[in-house]
Amino acid sequence: MRKAVLVYTRKSLNYIVDELKTLCKAAGINIECTVVIKEPKRLSEEKIKEIKKCIEEKYLDTVVIEPELPPSTILRIEKGTGKEVIDRTHVILMVFEKNAGSAEAKLQIQMARLRHVLPLLRERVNLAKRGEMPGFMAGGLIATEKYYRHAQRMIKSLQKRLTEISNRRALLRNQRKNLNIPVISVVGFANAGKTTFFNTATGLSKETGLVPFTTLNPKAYRVKLGTERELILIDTVGFVFNAPPEIIEAFKSTLEEISDSDGIIMIVDASEQIDYIHLKLKEAEKILNRLNSSHKPTLIFFNKMDLVTNENHLSSLRELCNNKDKFMISISECEFGSAFSIEDVEKALNKIINKLTFPE
Ligand SMILES: Nc1nc2c(ncn2[C@@H]2O[C@H](COP(=O)(O)OP(=O)(O)OP(=O)(O)O)[C@@H](O)[C@H]2O)c(=O)[nH]1
Numbered sequence: 002m003r004k005a006v007l008v009y010t011r012k013s014l015n016y017i018v019d020e021l022k023t024l025c026k027a028a029g030i031n032i033e034c035t036v037v038i039k040e041p042k043r044l045s046e047e048k049i050k051e052i053k054k055c056i057e058e059k060y061l062d063t064v065v066i067e068p069e070l071p072p073s074t075i076l077r078i079e080k081g082t083g084k085e086v087i088d089r090t091h092v093i094l095m096v097f098e099k100n101a102g103s104a105e106a107k108l109q110i111q112m113a114r115l116r117h118v119l120p121l122l123r124e125r126v127n128l129a130k131r132g133e134m135p136g137f138m139a140g141g142l143i144a145t146e147k148y149y150r151h152a153q154r155m156i157k158s159l160q161k162r163l164t165e166i167s168n169r170r171a172l173l174r175n176q177r178k179n180l181n182i183p184v185i186s187v188v189g190f191a192n193a194g195k196t197t198f199f200n201t202a203t204g205l206s207k208e209t210g211l212v213p214f215t216t217l218n219p220k221a222y223r224v225k226l227g228t229e230r231e232l233i234l235i236d237t238v239g240f241v242f243n244a245p246p247e248i249i250e251a252f253k254s255t256l257e258e259i260s261d262s263d264g265i266i267m268i269v270d271a272s273e274q275i276d277y278i279h280l281k282l283k284e285a286e287k288i289l290n291r292l293n294s295s296h297k298p299t300l301i302f303f304n305k306m307d308l309v310t311n312e313n314h315l316s317s318l319r320e321l322c323n324n325k326d327k328f329m330i331s332i333s334e335c336e337f338g339s340a341f342s343i344e345d346v347e348k349a350l351n352k353i354i355n356k357l358t359f360p361e
Pocket residue numbers: 189190191192193194195196197198208209210211212213214215216217238239240304305306307308338339340341
């Protein structure tokens with residue numbers, strides 16, 4: 002277990018800091034103290050000393066930073082504290098690594114990680130050249146440059162392998178299209194209950210759990226609804242706020258499954274605070290837009306209703322649904338229930354199928 006100090010700014014949004022704390026926990030990082038900075042671009046020496054004091058008092062080994070900082074500032078903190086500095090993307094990748102079961106997920110994570118560290122490595126080379134930094138693992142300029150070039154080569158070779166995987170996925174999707182059965186993607190934030198929904202619908206028992214990003218790779222499965230209807234259901238990787246571009250790029254082939262589906266079921270954890278649900282829906286809207294999927298018929302499944310007992314909360318959820326025109330995604334329907342209930346799941350599936358214009 003790592004022990005860390007969390008650094009965020011006065012402007013950092015509460016929900017982003019809270020999400021980062023949850024991610025740290027899932028990554029095996031204990032946040033033992035926090036330091037709030039004023040202006041991330043001009044980090045003062047005093048603030049670096051404050052971070053160092055925290056580290057020394059509590060015997061910490063890591064600095065987790067919330068704001069995006071330029072590589073030069075990250076290296077200044079590293080130099081000033083003598084500890085490793087990791088950011089939000091790095092933490093997300095650590096959680097991914099813990100959950101990566103398939104070879105594809107491992108490749109995607111490796112790619113995202115290298116992409117993410119490249120600017121930092123470049124800065125390290127620059128500083129080592131100027132004699133201001135000892136270089137990678139204190140190995141001097143040659144070792145730092147060597148590692149930088151190695152990382153560049155690795156990215157190229159990973160890119161090639163990921164393109165092959167992407168092509169294979171595209172082929173599978175085409176075969177699925179030829180079946181002429183509607184394809185529905187189950188999407189939503191981490192932990193909403195996507196895989197639970199998928200398991201109930203398919204009768205499979207894919208791993209579920211309270212750790213975010215339990216699911217990293219999509220899984221498609223053919224589902225029969227009654228005697229006549231059929232669909233292909235896809236379980237997907239969870240959304241995060243401000244998804245880092247390196248991760249989106251590396252997980253492109255995974256996300257393409259969503260872009261290529263005919264309809265969407267968005268799972269929302271209805272037991273969370275209403276403001277938070279609202280923010281998540283807005284963020285999901287942005288993500289679906291980026292995936293060219295905001296026009297697709299979408300059903301919002303308000304999940305975990307067994308945990309919702311407050312009447313006011315319930316009416317706020319209903320209100321959200323009644324105001325669905327305010328959202329940019331084409332929310333066709335809402336359903337309230339539990340992903341554990343086969344009746345609720347089948348009702349949602351029938352509703353979304355009815356919204357599709359699909360050749361019989
Ligand atoms: N109380 C309650 N818990 C639920 C319900 N549906 C799912 N859960 C729980 O919520 C947690 C997350 O469920 P998952 O199905 O793994 O969520 P996910 O969206 O697939 O999560 P990631 O794969 O990590 O993105 C699990 O502990 C489930 O048992 C529900 O209807 N009610």
